[in-house]
Amino acid sequence: xxxxxxxxxxxxxxxxxxxxxxxxxxxxxxxxxxxxxxxxxxxxxxxxxxxxxxxxxxxxxxxxxxxxxxxxxxxxxxxxxxxxxxxxxxxxxxxxxxxxxxxxxxxxxxxxxxxxxxxxxxxxxxxxxxxxxxxxxxxxxxxxxxxxxxxxxxxxxxxxxxxxxxxxxxxxxxxxxxxxxxxxxxxxxxxxxxxxxxxxxxxxxxxxxxxxxxxxxxxxxxxxxxxxxxxxxxxxxxxxxxxxxxxxxxxxxxxxxxxxxxxxxxxxxxxxxxxxxxxxxxxxxxxxxxxxxxxxxxxxxxxx
Amino acid sequence: xxxxxxxxxxxxxxxxxxxxxxxxxxxxxxxxxxxxxxxxxxxxxxxxxxxxxxxxxxxxxxxxxxxxxxxxxxxxxxxxxxxxxxxxxxxxxxxxxxxxxxxxxxxxxxxxxxxxxxxxxxxxxxxxxxxxxxxxxxxxxxxxxxxxxxxxxxxxxxxxxxxxxxxxxxxxxxxxxxxxxxxxxxxxxxxxxxxxxxxxxxxxxxxxxxxxxxxxxxxxxxxxxxxxxxxxxxxxxxxxxxxxxxxxxxxxxxxxxxxxxxxxxxxxxxxxxxxxxxxxxxxxxxxxxxxxxxxxxxxxxxxxxxxxxxxxxxxxxxxxxxxxxxxxxxxxxxxxxxxxxxxxxxxxxx
Numbered sequence: 076x077x078x079x080x081x082x083x084x085x086x087x088x089x090x091x092x093x094x095x096x097x098x099x100x101x102x103x104x105x106x107x108x109x110x111x112x113x114x115x116x117x118x119x120x121x122x123x124x125x126x127x128x129x130x131x132x133x134x135x136x137x138x139x140x141x142x143x144x145x146x147x148x149x150x151x152x153x154x155x156x157x158x159x160x161x162x163x164x165x166x167x168x169x170x171x172x173x174x175x176x177x178x179x180x181x182x183x184x185x186x187x188x189x190x191x192x193x194x195x196x197x198x199x200x201x202x203x204x205x206x207x208x209x210x211x212x213x214x215x216x217x218x219x220x221x222x223x224x225x226x227x228x229x230x231x232x233x234x235x236x237x238x239x240x241x242x243x244x245x246x247x248x249x250x251x252x253x254x255x256x257x258x259x260x261x262x263x264x265x266x267x268x269x270x271x272x273x274x275x276x277x278x279x280x281x282x283x284x285x286x287x288x289x290x291x292x293x294x295x296x297x298x299x300x301x302x303x304x305x306x307x308x309x310x311x312x313x314x315x316x317x318x319x320x321x322x323x324x325x326x327x328x329x330x331x332x333x334x335x336x337x338x339x340x341x342x343x344x345x346x347x348x349x350x351x352x353x354x355x356x357x358x359x360x361x362x363x364x365x366x367x368x369x370x371x372x373x374x375x376x377x378x379x
Numbered sequence: 380x381x382x383x384x385x386x387x388x389x390x391x392x393x394x395x396x397x398x399x400x401x402x403x404x405x406x407x408x409x410x411x412x413x414x415x416x417x418x419x420x421x422x423x424x425x426x427x428x429x430x431x432x433x434x435x436x437x438x439x440x441x442x443x444x445x446x447x448x449x450x451x452x453x454x455x456x457x458x459x460x461x462x463x464x465x466x467x468x469x470x471x472x473x474x475x476x477x478x479x480x481x482x483x484x485x486x487x488x489x490x491x492x493x494x495x496x497x498x499x500x501x502x503x504x505x506x507x508x509x510x511x512x513x514x515x516x517x518x519x520x521x522x523x524x525x526x527x528x529x530x531x532x533x534x535x536x537x538x539x540x541x542x543x544x545x546x547x548x549x550x551x552x553x554x555x556x557x558x559x560x561x562x563x564x565x566x567x568x569x570x571x572x573x574x575x576x577x578x579x580x581x582x583x584x585x586x587x588x589x590x591x592x593x594x595x596x597x598x599x600x601x602x603x604x605x606x607x608x609x610x611x612x613x614x615x616x617x618x619x620x621x622x623x624x625x626x627x628x629x630x631x632x633x634x635x636x637x638x639x640x641x642x643x644x645x646x647x648x649x650x651x652x653x654x655x656x657x658x659x660x661x662x663x664x665x666x667x668x669x670x671x672x673x674x675x676x677x678x679x680x681x682x683x684x685x686x687x688x689x690x691x692x693x694x695x696x697x698x699x700x701x702x703x704x705x706x707x708x709x710x711x712x713x714x715x716x717x718x719x720x721x722x723x724x725x726x727x728x729x
Contacts, residue, residue: 077489101495107660107671108492110650114657116386134384143384150391155486157398158479161405164432322434326442330395332435368383370392 076147080108081117081127081135088124143196148189156337163337171337184247190284191220191251197283197314198226200367205312205375207231210278216268216301217285219244221251221261227281228260237277239264269293273304280305283314286350287331290341295353302357302378309378311359316344317372327370350374399439401482404475408436409445409455409463416452470520477517480510484665491665501616501666503571515547515575518612522550525611525642528695530558533640533703535607538562542605544596544629545613547572549579549589556585564589565603567596596628597621603632612643612699614678615659618669623681630685635708639682644672645692645700655698678702 083089083097091109095102109125112118117131133141152173159170207213207227215224215238224236238248238261245265252261266273269289280301286294301311316328323329328344335342347364354362359376366372403409411417411425419437423430437453440446445459455464463472484499491498503511529535529551536559543552543566552564566589568576573593580589594601597617608629614622629639644656651657660672675692682690687704695701 078492100492103671104492104495104664106650107657107664108488110657111661113651114654115390120651128386130382130384130386133382134387141384143387146391150394151486154394154398155483157395158401158483160398160402160436164402164406164428164436167429167432323438323441323448326392326395326439329435329438329442330392330399333395333399333439336432336435369388 076135076144077151079137079144081131081144082137084118084125084127085132085136085138088121088126090123091125094125143192145189145192148185153334156334159337160333169337169339172340173338183243187220187244187247188251191222194218194220194222194283195226198223199230201281201312201373202227202230205310207234207279210309211235212237212275212277213279213281214239214264214273214277214304216280216282216297218281218283219248221248221255221257223281223283224261225252225255225257228257232260234260236261237264237275238262239266239268241265241267268300269297272300276304276306278306278309280311281314282312285315286313287315287344288339288342291345291349294345295356298353298357302359305378307378311354311376311378313350313374314371316370317350317364317374318344318346320346320348322346325366325370328372347374395439396443399436399443400445401475401478402436403440403445404463404472407465407472408433408440409459409472410465412446412453412455413460413464416449416454418452422453474517474520476513480514480517481662485662487665488661497665497667499665500668503569511572512575515572519548519550519579522546522548522611523554524697525699526551526554528697528699529609529640529642529701530555532693532695532701535559538606540605540607541565542567542603542608542629542632544608544610544625546609546611547576549576549583551609551611552589553580553583553585556588562588565605566591567594567601569593569595596625598624600628600631604634605632606634606637608633608637608639610639610641610643614641615643615663615672616667616670619673619677621669622673623684626681627685630687630706633706635706637706639687639704639706641678641702642695643699645678645702646672646674648674648676650674653694653698656700675700675702
């Protein structure tokens with residue numbers, strides 16, 4: 076993913092030498108990587124020519140609609156962090172702490188752009204599986220990259236979306252929205268959701284990977300604030316890592332907790348039970364959770 | 380398209396499981412669980428940790444199949460109990476330092492390819508004493524298990540003198556010396572490592588039958604005549620030209636008809652199997668200038684040029700290969716090298 080080796084292989088299978096030439100790298104080291112990717116079943120090889128599998132062709136080639144290769148940025152920060160887990164547990168403090176408040180703007184922008192493809196995929200999933208036809212105004216809470224709002228309004232041109240996020244993030248969000256040519260249908264709102272009340276009301280709210288980065292108090296308060304901002308009969312969709320009440324599954328949610336031990340003072344995969352309690356207290360009903368194939372959950376609920 | 384990115388998701392999901400295993404080995408969570416199943420709180424108290432921090436670690440270990448849980452209590456699975464409880468014969472938990480080191484290196488893969496240079500170079504000469512000691516200690520359990528695999532595969536009862544080339548931790552030579560009371564073993568290691576090897580040998584019960592000499596087998600010709608030579612995970616760290624000269628120099632000190640056993644990662648000539656060797660090849664590009672999982676054909680060419688015959692290769696249960704070769708008698712002793720012959724001495728290694 077980092078070297079983007081899948082894109083040049085899409086047109087025609089190449090030998091290690093041909094691919095090395097295209098990428099401008101040495102062939103000996105590249106060949107080791109290609110052989111390991113064959114073993115991992117992401118490439119095939121025939122007569123010394125390497126080719127994409129159907130999975131890598133759809134998900135790892137830049138021009139493909141399913142491209143998710145940009146996730147390497149997130150892997151490259153979380154995996155090294157995971158090597159510090161024993162120390163973080165032992166010292167009871169995150170040994171690889173991220174501090175977004177002091178992070179350079181370009182770091183933040185890189186992180187957000189790394190989330191863009193996944194956020195757009197979530198927008199398409201929501202548009203496909205849930206009925207947005209009765210809604211006009213949607214708020215994308217903590218929607219940093221803008222991707223979810225962009226994809227959702229693309230699928231439902233009658234929708235108008237507002238991306239609400241912190242001041243440090245929102246100028247990046249505006250740039251991404253403009254680049255996508257979505258400024259007509261997606262606007263931004265600068266606010267700190269757990270600490271401020273919404274001034275406008277909405278028909279629906281989407282929250283992707285948002286509640287899980289908050290402390291339990293801030294999580295509850297954000298959902299309370301949304302309970303007041305969403306019109307009766309409106310809906311809330313919470314997408315992210317959500318634990319079964321056993322706290323032992325799904326693996327992606329448990330693994331997030333392990334990562335957060337190393338990276339943040341607060342934030343965790345909360346349980347389905349915790350979400351149900353917060354949502355009920357904020358006036359939501361008909362609460363349903365669906366676990367997606369990628370391990371993320373979608374909780375949907377309707378405002379009384 | 381309705382296909383799911385199954386392979387990609389499986390690969391990325393296995394990373395936190397592997398990292399949890401690493402942390403659990405370091406925190407030694409399996410040993411206290413060998414007596415009786417414990418709740419998170421009880422275990423946290425035994426190890427002196429906070430339960431809230433330990434809980435996610437235990438949950439990932441359940442998903443990884445190393446712990447099971449019942450009634451709020453966690454217990455080792457049979458595999459964890461056999462291999463991850465301190466004091467068990469097959470304990471391998473001590474390998475975590477080595478794994479952490481190698482995994483950190485492997486995260487540099489894209490950059491090593493981009494710059495065509497190992498970004499986590501492992502050069503004994505430039506490692507700090509602590510790094511070196513951790514590295515050598517980390518290789519101990521692998522060396523012990525290599526000795527077991529070798530004795531299962533080959534009859535060494537007639538061997539009286541054995542050369543362990545690059546056997547830094549001493550694990551292979553010491554295990555064999557314990558098993559065969561008549562065996563005398565010599566470990567050849569670079570001078571920077573040899574003093575650590577000395578310490579490890581000194582702590583064993585076979586000190587008087589295992590000696591250590593400091594030499595660089597790729598450049599120095601040592602003195603001696605051995606029945607058997609073993610290279611455990613040694614050839615694979617060398618550049619091809621060095622591998623060739625090491626094998627020639629080993630031929631010099633083997634008796635006619637003596638056996639050479641190469642244990643480690645050897646690739647099929649296709650370069651695509653076995654998986655363990657393919658994966659090692661990827662790791663090696665981050666660690667070494669020229670070290671690689673070489674193919675069977677490359678090994679055969681070096682062995683034949685150095686006067687060996689009867690070359691065979693078999694796959695061991697751990698994914699390594701065992702290559703065996705016999706030094707040709709009579710004419711086989713023609714082995715002649717351009718290297719200067721020097722007696723083994725303690726400062727000869729680079």
